[in-house]
Structure formats: structure tokens, C-alpha cells
Amino acid sequence: MPATALHCxxxxxxxxxxxxxxxxxxxGPLDPVYDWDEVERTFTREAIAAGPSSIWRYAPLLPVAPAAESRLAPGLTPLVPAPRLADALGLGELWLKLDTANPTHxxxxxxxxxxxxxARELGLETLACSSTGNLANAVAARAAAEGMEAVVFCPFDLEPEKLLATAVYGATIYAVRGSYDHCSRLTVELSFELDWAFVNVTLRSYYAEGSKTLAYEIAEQLGWEAPDAVICPIASGALFSKIGQGFGELRRLGLVDAKPRLYGGQAEGCSPVATAFADGGRVQPVRPATVARSLAIGNPADGDFAVAAAHGTGGAIYAVAEGEVVENMSLLAETTGVFGETAPGVTVGALRRAVDAGELGESDRVVLLVTGDGLKTPEHVADRCRPVEIEPNADRVLERLAAA
Ligand SMILES: Cc1ncc(COP(=O)(O)O)c(C=O)c1O
Ligand SMILES: [Zn+2]
Known part of the structure; x- marks a missing residue:
């Protein structure tokens, strides 16, 4: 394991x-540093291809040794072409990275x-987090797989499916009377008092590195080529900035040549990072009011780094109108067969904005991240469900068809 220290x-x-x-x-935020001589020796196309079918195939650039016995390992999710959505948006080549295929979707x-x-290496027995929903699901399932305890802090008014998909694994859920930002502050305070593994507080430097594997997979699945652009949703900004870092590391190793432009999306009702990008200033905290609950972080820890990643790659960060988010969930479902949650609704909105601005078009190879599953936020598309109730009789069906 070539990680040697944490660097501010x-x-x-x-x-x-x-x-x-x-x-x-x-x-300041801390990032693991690696022994690059060792990485150059071990992080090769051949070694990766011979590795496990999960994020652990990229172990030389992860800050912790993989478990001897891998349980419920995430990663190596499908990268699939989306020609019908590409046509609808005016793009030449569009791919979807289906991270909904991970164990908790x-x-x-x-x-x-x-x-x-x-956490296991440090001998800690309780996994804990503050969460806008998906992280709680993942913490609860991982704790169940490893035989650890799980404690999660979520806003009290989260979508019921997200709470249920945490509770089922036996986790303790604190439904905090406040926003995600209150949950986050609470876990920071508690981390000084409790000997728990707060994944996005005390273990944040390790946790955030996991996001880089999306960049590695995209490059590997495209035959070790970088796409022209990656479209990504933004909440804390960690995913967005770590994808930039991941592609940067691949370039440093000579595994890809190009640097993809990174385009980010936030829903208008919680768009502090998009605002900072547009205004050219630093990220200013906001009070979230958005349909995209999974992205509702008003005080994003990595917001300024996300803005820097957009600038550094020649990309952009857009605010997507609230009313467009659900519309985009339907567009994605109807043109690709992929049911994404509200976050991908925002991501599709950012892609539309980039196309409208003339930033992306027919000649670009674009990858859109589908980071979460629509079955966790079904109420937003409930009005599309209008089944035709009918007798179990073929003549009745044929009569209806003839009348239509
Ligand atoms: C589905 C989904 N996509 C994207 C994000 C954004 O991740 P980050 O907080 O790293 O910006 C989240 C965060 O919770 C999420 O749940
Ligand atoms: Zn420092």
C-alpha cells in the first residue's frame, strides 16, 4: 500500500x-500522499486488468489496504452508450456511468x-456519518456486511425510502430536526467525544479518495482513453474535485493523454457552488430548499475546490431550475431505460445547459454520471403512474386499443 502520509x-x-x-x-483538508515510484511499478494496465472486479483493482492509489476477504465490494459498474438521449440533446457520443449498480445503488x-x-485497520467498531440519504444507506449496509455497528444522522424530513433503506440493515438512525448542515455540525462535535469511525468527518481523507475510482473506471472502460467531458452532480463538491484528481493521476502515470472538461450541476434551490463559479468569488453558505434532497448541502466542504476543478479543466458548474429536475428524470428514463434519482435529474440538466451554451456538441465524447437510483425517490415521478385498469379479457384490451 503506497500511501505514506496525509498532506494539507x-x-x-x-x-x-x-x-x-x-x-x-x-x-485545511488532508489528502493521502503516495509513493509514486511504487505506484508507477504497481498501477499498470496489466495489473489492474488482473485485479478484482471492484474498486480494489485500483488499490495502489487507495489509501488503505483492501480487506483480505472482500465483502459486498463496490465498483466496476457498467458504462453504457446512450444514443437516444444523445440524439435528444444534440450530442454525438454519450455514455452513462451506472453507479446505481453498486450494492446500495x-x-x-x-x-x-x-x-x-x-476503520477496521484502526480497530474501530462503529461506522457513523451525517447524510443526505445515500451515504446512510451505504454506511448501514457496509456495517452489516462487516459485522460493525452503524449510527447515522439524517435530516428528519428525508425521503422515507432513504430512511427505510438504512433501517433495514439494523442501523441506528437519528432523525435530526434540522438540515443536513446541522447533521454535519453535530457529527463534527460528536467526533471529539466518541470513539466511532465518522466516515465523512474523521475519516474524510480516506473516504473522499474512494470517489477517484470513478475516473479510473471510466478511463479503463473506454480503453484507457479520457472522454472529452464528464458531467457530475455536486453537493459537498468532494466527488467532483476527486474525479478531477483521478484523471490528473492517470495523466501523471501516462495512462491517459487528455484532461476531460468537468461540468457540474446543482439544483437552483441549493446552488452555492454554481453561484461561486458564476460570480468568481468564494462559496457562500445558503439555506437549501430543493427537490434534490441528496444534493442539499448548504455549506459544502469542498465547494471551492470544485470551482477550481471546473476552471482547471475548462469546464463549468451550472444551477439547474428546480422545475427541470423531475422532467430530466423522466427524459433519462424514457430515452435510456435508466431510472435515476433527483441527483441525475440535476446532472442531465447540467448537460443540457452545457449543450445550450455551445460548450458540448456533436464532436464530443461525453460521460454522464448516474450516481443514485430513482427507486429511492419515487414520489417525484408518481404522477406518471396511470395504469389502465381492465378485466382479464383480451377482447376488452382489443376494444380499448381500437378506441385509442
Ligand atoms: C446521488 C448523489 N449524487 C451526488 C452526490 C454528491 O456528492 P458530493 O457530496 O461528494 O458532492 C451525492 C451526495 O450525497 C449523492 O447522494
Ligand atoms: Zn494545514
Whole structure:
């Protein structure tokens, strides 16, 4: 395992590979650093192809050793062409990265698998998090698979399907009377008091690295080529910035040549990162009011880094109108057969904005991330469900067809 230390993105000091969420000196975010001689030796196309069918095939660039026995391992999700959606939007080549195929149907299984491996290494027995829903599902399932306890803190008014898909694994759910940002602050405070593995607080440096595997997989599945653009939803901004980092690492290793432009999307009712991108300033916290509950983070920890990643790759970050989110969920479902949740509704909206702005078109190879499953947010499309009730009689069906 070539990770050697944690490095502060702000003050550049190094720290031991322990459970420290932020730099003890300046509270900046910490990233694992790797022994690049070792990475160059071990992170090769051949070694990866011979590795497990999961994120652990990229172990030399993950900050923790894979478990000896891999349980419910996420990753290597399908990358599928979407020609009908490409036509509808005016694109030449569009691919969907189906992270709904992970064990709890979102990309969060990737980050939790890495954080949980670190928790086990440190001998911690309880996995905990603050969550807008998907992370809670992933923490609860991972704890069940590993024989750990799970405790999650979610806003009290989360979609019931997200709470249910956490409860079923035996997790303790605290339904916090407040927003996600209250849950987040609560877990930061509790992390000083409790010997728990707070995956997105004390283990955040390890957790966030799990997102990079999306970049690695996209490149590998395209035959070790980078696409022209990747379209990604933004809440905390960690996923977006880590995808930028992932492609940067592949370039450093000579595994891909090009740098994809990164386009991000936020729903208008919670768009602090899109606003900062548009205004050219720093991210200012907002009070979320959006249909896209999974993206409802008003004070995004990695927001400024996401803005930097968009600028650094020649991409952009868009705010998508609230009314368009559900419309886009339907468009995605009807043109691809993929039922994404509200977050992909936002992501499709960002793609539309990039096409409308002339940033993307016929000549681009584009990958859109489907990060979460529509079966967890079904109420938004409930009005589309209008079954024709009929007697079990073929003549009745034929009569209706003739009348139509
Ligand atoms: C389905 C889905 N997509 C995207 C995101 C955004 O991830 P990040 O907080 O890393 O920006 C989330 C966050 O919860 C999510 O649940
Ligand atoms: Zn620092």
C-alpha cells in the first residue's frame, strides 16, 4: 500500500495516516500522499486488468489496504452508450456511468468501502456519518456486511425510502430536526467525544479518495482513453474535485493523454457552488430548499475546490431550475431505460445547459454520471403512474386499443 502520509491542501504540512479529518494546524483538508515510484511499478494496465472486479483493482492509489476477504465490494459498474438521449440533446457520443449498480445503488458505496477498511485497520467498531440519504444507506449496509455497528444522522424530513433503506440493515438512525448542515455540525462535535469511525468527518481523507475510482473506471472502460467531458452532480463538491484528481493521476502515470472538461450541476434551490463559479468569488453558505434532497448541502466542504476543478479543466458548474429536475428524470428514463434519482435529474440538466451554451456538441465524447437510483425517490415521478385498469379479457384490451 503506497500511501505514506496525509498532506494539507492549504498549509502543505504532512501528518500521520490516522483518523484526523482536518489539518491540526490550519483545519485545511488532508489528502493521502503516495509513493509514486511504487505506484508507477504497481498501477499498470496489466495489473489492474488482473485485479478484482471492484474498486480494489485500483488499490495502489487507495489509501488503505483492501480487506483480505472482500465483502459486498463496490465498483466496476457498467458504462453504457446512450444514443437516444444523445440524439435528444444534440450530442454525438454519450455514455452513462451506472453507479446505481453498486450494492446500495449509489456511488457512496465506493467512499464508504475505503473509509470502512481504514476503520477496521484502526480497530474501530462503529461506522457513523451525517447524510443526505445515500451515504446512510451505504454506511448501514457496509456495517452489516462487516459485522460493525452503524449510527447515522439524517435530516428528519428525508425521503422515507432513504430512511427505510438504512433501517433495514439494523442501523441506528437519528432523525435530526434540522438540515443536513446541522447533521454535519453535530457529527463534527460528536467526533471529539466518541470513539466511532465518522466516515465523512474523521475519516474524510480516506473516504473522499474512494470517489477517484470513478475516473479510473471510466478511463479503463473506454480503453484507457479520457472522454472529452464528464458531467457530475455536486453537493459537498468532494466527488467532483476527486474525479478531477483521478484523471490528473492517470495523466501523471501516462495512462491517459487528455484532461476531460468537468461540468457540474446543482439544483437552483441549493446552488452555492454554481453561484461561486458564476460570480468568481468564494462559496457562500445558503439555506437549501430543493427537490434534490441528496444534493442539499448548504455549506459544502469542498465547494471551492470544485470551482477550481471546473476552471482547471475548462469546464463549468451550472444551477439547474428546480422545475427541470423531475422532467430530466423522466427524459433519462424514457430515452435510456435508466431510472435515476433527483441527483441525475440535476446532472442531465447540467448537460443540457452545457449543450445550450455551445460548450458540448456533436464532436464530443461525453460521460454522464448516474450516481443514485430513482427507486429511492419515487414520489417525484408518481404522477406518471396511470395504469389502465381492465378485466382479464383480451377482447376488452382489443376494444380499448381500437378506441385509442
Ligand atoms: C446521488 C448523489 N449524487 C451526488 C452526490 C454528491 O456528492 P458530493 O457530496 O461528494 O458532492 C451525492 C451526495 O450525497 C449523492 O447522494
Ligand atoms: Zn494545514
Amino acid at each position: 491542501r492549504i498549509c502543505e504540512t504532512q501528518h500521520a495516516l490516522e483518523a484526523v479529518g482536518t489539518c491540526p494546524r490550519c483545519f 449509489s456511488f457512496k458505496d465506493r467512499v464508504v468501502a475505503v473509509a470502512a477498511a481504514k
